[in-house]
Amino acid sequence: MADAVTFYAYSLLQPNTAARVRDAFPVLGSPAGLAAEATVCAQLLQTVSRGDNRTLEDRLGDWSEELRRR
Template identity: 50%
Template sequence: MGIVHPFHSRLAELYDAVAVPTITTHEPVLRAAPDLDDAWWDGLAGALDAIATVPSKRVAVRQEYLDRAMPEYLGVRIDTVVPAWTTAHGDLHWANLTGPTLTVLDWEGRGLAPAGYDAALLHAYSLLVPDTAAEVRQRLGHILDTPSGRFAELVVITELLQTVGRGDNLELEEPLRSRLACLTET
C-alpha cells in the first residue's frame, strides 16, 4: 500500500511515480466492480484510520457551508452541526485510488472534515455498482455505521446533490436520494 501525500508541505510534491493504474480513469464515479483483494481493502481501511489522526489546520469542509447547503439540498430539517471533525483526504474517489496495489493519490483537498467523510464519499461514488457499494459499507462499516459516519453521508449527499443541480453526476441523483431517505427516515 502506498499513500502519496504532502501533509508537511503547502505544495504537493512528487515522491514516487505511481505505475499502478487508478481504479477509474477521468471520473470519480464507479461504473464496474473493481477486482480488489482483502489486502487492498484492509490497506484502505488502515489508511483512512491513519489519515483521520493526522493534525491539520487546513479545512476541507466548512461548517458555514453545511449550515446553508444541507437544508437547501437535502430538503429536510436537520441539525447541521458536525458531531466530530477529523482530517480527511477530502477527495477520496475511485480515480484517486490505484489497484490492484493501493495507492491514495491527489491530496490537494486534504483537511478537516466531518468524521467519516472520506468513507462516505467513496460509498456515494460507488452507488451505481450496488455490490461494490455494499462492500464499501461492509469494509468501512467501523467508520460509516456510526452517528458521525451517518452525518458524513448526509454531508456528501448534500455536496453531490449540489453538483446534480449544476448538471453533473446526474446518474447519481436517484441513488443519492434513496440513501438520503434511508438516513432520514424516523
C-alpha cells in the same frame, strides 16, 4: 471519514460494490458516520442540481431518503 463516505457515494451505481464498501468501513452508519454521510449526500445532490453527477441522481435521492429514516 469523508473519504470513505465519498467512496461509498460513488459506488452507489454498483449495489454489490456499495455493500462491500459499507462492510469495509464500519464507521459508516455510526453516529459520526451518519453525519458525514448526510453531508456528502447533500453536497453531491447540490452538484446534481448544477448539472453534474447526473448518473447518481436517483441513487443519491434514495440514499437521502434512507438517511432521513435513520
